């Protein structure tokens with residue numbers, strides 16, 4: 596692709612696709628083969644085998660993912676958690692210490708609190724909103740810092756500009772889970788991050804029909820993650836890789852629509868008397884609205900809110916909705932509603948959830964690509 600064809604929308608369609616195409620196929624074919632004839636590869640990691648993440652459908656996807664994030668290299672994995680665990684285990688060694696944002700996706704939180712110690716690793720949670728406290732949390736063995744672009748489920752916006760300079764000053768690797776932002780709204784590599792992680796299950800694929808993940812960033816680090824993932828075994832199947840490649844093509848169209856739709860939904864909920872609180876950084880009332888405007892092209896399709904009432908009333912409201920499915924996950928074309936205390940953050944103790952501000956009554960809505968007016972009407976009837 597020439598530099599004039601380097602805009603995101605064009606890259607989503609064309610980056611990584613073979614040129615010339617295989618047999619003239621306009622769409623990258625699925626190479627449904629687990630193994631490939633030996634062609635003189637020297638090391639184990641180079642032998643062409645699906646678990647080694649180096650077969651044609653996987654490689655085309657890697658090139659597309661790297662181009663979208665303005666990064667050197669990418670690795671697609673069998674789930675978002677395979678990307679996150681592969682990255683942390685691939686980049687840290689026993690005895691190492693990690694600084695991590697305090698409010699994280701539940702699975703990542705569980706990895707740090709339930710598995711790290713058994714693996715000889717340690718993590719300290721930091722208030723990622725305020726860089727002034729980070730230095731105090733450093734230890735001589737601190738090797739990396741981990742944040743989320745927009746946190747799940749409270750949509751907090753950390754001091755993301757401060758992360759890479761802090762990491763560089765202290766010799767740390769900087770990692771960010773950018774699932775909620777996507778390259779449409781935010782490019783972490785342009786802010787100096789070393790590794791960008793995604794649950795590609797969400798926006799990147801966008802259709803709630805596969806589970807996938809991605810680790811994207813500096814080539815040397817992605818190679819270390821790939822090496823670890825070859826051992827752990829979390830490679831992405833070629834058919835899922837094909838679906839993810841296809842889903843990516845409409846990413847910009849979907850996410851821009853979802854940015855606008857979610858903002859309108861958030862504004863509607865904020866004005867409604869039956870709603871106590873709305874968390875969405877696109878709202879002027881969000882404590883980090885100014886920071887979000889500086890960092891992001893849009894605030895994405897996910898918002899969370901609390902009704903005037905308890906968890907039971909929140910469930911009754913969810914049951915009255917006709918369009919959003921009450922289901923975990925987010926970022927797809929269908930609107931999905933969930934109560935994080937029972938799904939994404941059920942693994943945290945009630946005390947941890949309370950400390951982080953994830954109340955039992957909190958609802959998280961992932962706005963799909965349905966007509967916004969239909970969603971507003973549906974919410975209004977369920978709130979009435």
Ligand code: PLP
Nearest residue numbers: 674675676700747774794796807
């Ligand atoms: N990161 C974030 C921000 C998530 O919301 C999720 C899942 O909800 C994950 C990672 C894990 O992704 P996966 O379910 O694809 O393993």
